[in-house]
Amino acid sequence: MTLRKRLTGIWLMAMALLSFGAYTTFFVAQMSAPYIVYWTLPIxxxxxxxxxxxxxxxxxxxxxxxxxxxxxxTSFLVIPAFVFIFMGLISQYHVNIKESIDARNIPVKDILPGDETLIFKTDKVYVFFPEYTTVDLECGKRPSKSDESITWCCGAAFQHAVQIKFSQDNIEGDHASHGEFYDSPYDRDSDGAFTFANGQFGFEFENKTEAVQKAAKAGGSGFMQLAMIKDKRNVMNFDRPRARCYRALAELNGNLCVIDSVKMMHFNEFMSELRRLGVTNAVYMDMGAGWNYSWYRCANGKVRTLFGLPVPWSHNWIVFRK
Structure with missing residues (x-):
């Protein structure tokens, strides 16, 4: 057997094993990439x-x-596919935030924002209170970490289809950005609306479109996402068989915050912790691999990346600005 044939055999055996590894990792990472790609490669x-x-x-x-x-x-596609979904798996694990305040023995009523960005940590979640004077929905161009006015950035509304090219129509749910209202062709009855205008945030679960339009007329922003909690009552029936990290945009003790799970957990466990904290209102934030791209600015001005795998087809973000 020639050297070329030996190397070909080694290559094919290695790629067959790696393709099965990629297929297994696909399920663990809960990737949103086309399923057929990772199903056909091992075959x-x-x-x-x-x-x-x-x-x-x-x-x-x-x-x-x-x-x-x-x-x-197709064997030459195996390595790029494995690298992509392995990065997706890594992106499911939340970074440890050393500067967070231990809130395990703090009364819930004392989990409050301060004059600068504060993060509280319970056994199960991080509660972020970014410093802000305004909250915007940015569409199209990803917010830059060099913009020192931004204290928090993460994905906001769902997108209907995976597209490299940005389109307002691809954002699910009516939304407003910097005073401009966009009527989405993809609305869900299960959505709630988050709005920010005139220095005030709001959650609306009934007249959602009207709330977003009102925010737009006032020069503000807003978007729709799956409703989780309304007036301290669960309004979301969501079942995921696998654990992952979760995020909610929420109202806690009358203040706006972002709540992340400390580690991968089942959704009902995350919801139980939100109930324990006494969250008043909350909407879901997408946390799939790549879509969970997020970062915040520490009090010293440095940026800490929470999930660092941006994808080129993610096109809308909620940002807190001081």
């Missing part, structure tokens, strides 16, 4: 390996020979 690599072991030189049937070449060619 293609297995076919290529079986034909190689049988002997490609023995093939006389042209369609089978073409199948082997096609499957062999």
């Amino acid at each position: 293609f690599q297995s076919i290529a390996l079986v034909i190689y072991l049988w002997g490609p030189d023995k093939i006389r049937f042209k369609p089978l020979k073409l199948t082997y070449r096609l499957c062999y060619a």
Whole structure:
């Protein structure tokens, strides 16, 4: 056997194993990438390996020979696919925030914002109180970490389809950005609306479109997301069989905050902690791999990245500005 054939065999065996590893990691990371890509790669690599072991030189049937070449060619996609979803898996784990305040023995009524960005940590969640004077919905261009006015940035509304090119119509739910109202073709009855205008934030669960329009007329911003808690009552029936990190935009003790799970957990565990804290209102924030891209600015001005895997098809963010 020639050296080339030996190397080809080693390559195909390695890519077959790696493709199955990528397929397994896909489920663990709960990626939102096209399912068929990670389902077909192990099959293609297995076919290529079986034909190689049988002997490609023995093939006389042209369609089978073409199948082997096609499957062999897809082996060069395995490494990029594995790297992409492995990064997605890593992005599911929340960073440890050392400067957070231990709130395990603090009465819930004392979990309050201060003059600068504060983070409280319970056994299960981080409660972020970013310093701000205004809250905006940014669409299209990703907010820059060099913009020192931004104290918090994370994904906001869902997007209907994975698209590199930005379109306001692709954002699910009616929304407003810097005083401009956008009527979305994708509204859900299960959504709640978050708005910010005239220095005041609001949550609306009934007349959502009217609330966003009102914020736009006042020069503010707003968007719709899945409703979680309304007037301290659960309004979201959401079941995920696998654990992951979760995030909510919430009202706690009359103040606006962002609440993240400390680690991967089941959704009902996250909701139980929100109830324990006495969250008044809350809407869901998307936390899929890549969509959970988020960061905040510490009191010393340095940026701490929470989830650092931005994806080019993510196109709207909520930002707190001081």
